[in-house]
Amino acid sequence: MKKPFDDLSTAQINKLYILLGVHIYTYNKNQEILPTIKSDNIIGIILEGSAQIKNIEFNGNEIILENLSKDDIFGTNISATDTENYQIIANENTRVLVIDYNKLINSKNLKHVYFNTFLNNLFDIINTKFREKNERIKILEKKQIREKLLEYFEIEYNKTRLRNIYLPFTLKDLSDYLAVNRSAMFRELKNLKEEKFIEVKGKKITLLYK
């Protein structure tokens, strides 16, 4: 998977920084990222750490729209977060690089080869983000918890072709990701274990049918 500054030398990256007028901000765990310039035309890149984009509903409910990790991009102009209420919260100590969208899209910059490389990387990352969202939708479209779990396993299996899946988060987080009740998901995992479909050891899930 491409990263924003792949195929660029340090010198080129520095030139890019100047060209795009970047700013770098640092956040601690649970701090909100860019609370003041939310509506501005910016693109953010996670240089270090990780964060979550949460949608805050009228009733106070929080929905995780996206998990951002190192080298992920975000911003109202490139990977829409709604005009509605949302927050981006750092999961840990996190460094964020901020680009002015208007400078990115300024034709004066386009003549630089390194700028082109950067744009190319952006398209690649955008593509990955679309793939992630499509994966999530394919899971959420399943009507039953068992089907959602199996679809999740299928998608993860296809990435590595290994029977062992290592969850990048807790089982509770998995239930949020699948948008099902946590205890109902545990019940279904228990069924799958008893039927010898899977084995679960902490965050390692083994697909016995593969």
Place this chain on the structure above:
Amino acid sequence: MKKPFDDLSTAQINKLYILLGVHIYTYNKNQEILPTIKSDNIIGIILEGSAQIKNIEFNGNEIILENLSKDDIFGTNISATDTENYQIIANENTRVLVIDYNKLINSKNLKHVYFNTFLNNLFDIINTKFREKNERIKILEKKQIREKLLEYFEIEYNKTRLRNIYLPFTLKDLSDYLAVNRSAMFRELKNLKEEKFIEVKGKKITLLYK
């Protein structure tokens, strides 16, 4: 909402066509779009008509990943459709413009102002597509049919601020979009009608609580 060739003169569009080496294909209703060059690096633009991106599962199930209408873009490099089995099927007579992705990302082209405009439009369309996917995810994350319907109404209401929502598809399609059983959705619509929350007349839904 931006279209691919907004802010460009006819002359500029023609120059773009040459620069990007475009091809235009025509399809009839129910015909598959670009079946042969699926895996190639291309970006498609719907010039006329509409189509659906369907995911075909191992068990034969079909899932609609995306509805494409006039001026929508698609393609493996810009709005990921999985490497897995999928089809793009024309809903009606449809004209598609196909761009070679490698030419789009060729730095030689970047010096042209009209090329920059086009790139700008692409970013705008990408943004819209992300917004649409986020909307869908927000709906699918709801656990109950009633909540899904209300979330759908909420999103549509916020677009126009009008109590009347006009469905762009049938109620059956709505149940697919919400990923719920059709008859269960009808039952819930009936409840909402009886509780005077909504009125339904064909494809017009009136939100009585707004």
Place this chain on the structure above:
DNA sequence: GTAATAAAGTTGCAAGTGCAACTTGTATAA
């Protein structure tokens, strides 16, 4: 080490949903 906090795991029960099997209504084509 101990306390505090969160995750993991379980269960009963009520409520919601999917599914099947219908009927009715409404387009589209011969």
Place this chain on the structure above:
DNA sequence: TTATACAAGTTGCACTTGCAACTTTATTAC
């Protein structure tokens, strides 16, 4: 016009799920 689809609408029933209320086991903080 009649036939043929397909959408709209309804209902009973079995099964699944959400929810609440727990206990147990890990983590994290002091």
